[in-house]
Amino acid sequence: MNIDMIRAADARLEGHVRRTPLLSSPFLDEIAGRRVWIKPECLQHTGSFKFRGGWSAVSAMDPDVRAKGVLAFSSGNHAQGVALAAARHGVPAVIIMPSDAPQMKIANTRALGAEVVLYDRATEDRDAISARVLSERPLTLIKPFDEPFVIAGQGTCGLEIARQAAAEGIAEADVIVCCGGGGFASGIALALEADAPGLRVRSAEPEGFDDMARSLASGIIERNDRMSGSLCDAILTPQPGDLTFPILARLAGPGVAVSEDEALHAVALAFSRLKLVAEPGGAVALAAALFHAGEIEGDDVIVTISGGNVDADVFQMALERFGG
Incomplete structure (x- = not known):
């Protein structure tokens, strides 16, 4: 960096x-x-x-890789930032979100065109869920901060x-x-x-x-x-x-x-x-x-x-x- x-x-x-x-x-x-x-x-x-980081990451991707779609995990703000960036680039987005996230954030993420996968943050591991999704689909993970x-x-x-x-x-x-x-x-x-x-x-x-x-x-x-x-x-x-x-x-x-x-x-x-x-x-x-x-x-x-x-x-x- x-x-x-x-x-x-x-x-x-x-x-x-x-x-x-x-x-x-x-x-x-x-x-x-x-x-x-x-x-x-x-x-x-x-x-x-979060839109800043979402746009930065999506816009920096190789176009051929980006076209296959992106994956993110977030309680809501990174989710929405990535979802909007993906939508404006015309590519699919899958977002893994905790089920106890504010309903506004879940609804907004879906409204921006992303596919939302909910999980229980107290009992389920979002990293394991994202690994499973990545094994099934050719998406690129955009981490929320690291x-x-x-x-x-x-x-x-x-x-x-x-x-x-x-x-x-x-x-x-x-x-x-x-x-x-x-x-x-x-x-x-x-x-x-x-x-x-x-x-x-x-x-x-x-x-x-x-x-x-x-x-x-x-x-x-x-x-x-x-x-x-x-x-x-x-x-x-x-x-x-x-x-x-x-x-x-x-x-x-x-x-x-x-x-x-x-x-x-x-x-x-x-x-x-x-x-x-x-x-x-x-x-x-x-x-x-x-x-x-x-x-x-x-x-x-x-x-x-x-x-x-x-x-x-x-x-x-x-x-x-x-x-x-």
Whole structure:
């Protein structure tokens, strides 16, 4: 993985990706005690940053290989990103999804033309299921985070952050990134290393599923004890990636873990103060900036809202519980 791959992905994404803005709110600044800048990837195609990696990977494939179709496994956001990228390239997509994924994500993935295979993430092994599908059909697997072209696509968000921070006069800041396996965070970290070395990536995760934070602290890859039981479904992964962890171990600061209530509170605040719809997993970075200010350095903090594909009942619960 290197910056040249990210710049090449950025060129392939031109004309296909949404260049999301950098937003701010004085109300959020007051809560955080510093200036908070929000990169709303919930406004991206398919409602999350995952379209970047999906398009990057599908567009980089040899046309003859791509024509045979692609396979992905995902709780929903990578699924939708790959499904849309495949549809726009006119190739089939099969997506393996946990049966407890938000119904909106399952429905949207099907609506984008993908064939969805459901499994029980508590009792079934998605790797075994994907291996069986690959043995039966000539598909190419696009991993959700431990895949160079996916990381390169996610890194294009970092190129945008670097340009936008420079335009706002931000030379030094923590950049808090919602983190599952680390594809988004590692791609952004590589982009910032090249184009904005004063900006430092920090991972944000839900409590109880903070494998990246624990891995960064110990220096070795740590696993989560469980794989379900959080509203932050979008960022629940068994452990950091073999490709992503070394990048973040070299470039990232300490990780931050937030409670589920803090994530829901951030969902409510994103809506009331910015009129953005965020899913809980996509709001953990904002929650870290707002409610863990003592763990952050500097006068500015940049956060990603990585996704907005939230079921109506969860969104309503956040608004009723915290009201913004």
